[in-house]
Amino acid sequence: GQNIDQPTEMTATEGAIVQINCTYQTSGFNGLFWYQQHAGEAPTFLSYNVLDGLEEKGRFSSFLSRSKGYSYLLLKELQMKDSASYLCAVWGSYQLTFGKGTKLSVIP
């Protein structure tokens, strides 16, 4: 089976750094994705990790530890437009299993 856990909600201040954690237990693993989803919109791709370590892309970074079944998404220099849900998803056996998402609220 597949089980993916991430916090339901988080709040952070504009300009700050926030880390969104994701833990997973899955029957297969071929990579971990992070998606951003603004309210009422479709998810959009942020990052992909298949090997352990940190992947950096601008203000966003994603980390993976396969032995611990753990990933995090790091958002730096937060902007108001970063207020959205962030979805952790594991690519297992031919399908992507999503967590329930973390709703991030960025406050002034």
Next chain:
Amino acid sequence: GAGVSQSPSNKVTEKGKDVELRCDPISGHTALYWYRQSLGQGLEFLIYFQGNSAPDKSGLPSDRFSAERTGGSVSTLTIQRTQQEDSAVYLCASSSLAGGKYNEQFFGPGTRLTVL
């Protein structure tokens, strides 16, 4: 078109009626996925098509749900005898690769289904 398109964007129906939801994937993408997202919930996998292979239907919640993909392109998700618990946003995604390899999925805007 440049992205995945879905129609209709909104559908309101009465309990017991059948509905059809359509997805046009990105041209050339061989893999197509249907997901359901209920209010406050994560995305729930429904069905997966890859080329001409038999679809993976393991996520369909009941036999009232079915999907087909004609000509390896457009897909239709059909829900028969709709129930109120079927109310959700139905998302379609497509990708260019499959089989456990890096597979970024591009999502359509979704169809919001409301069953009264």
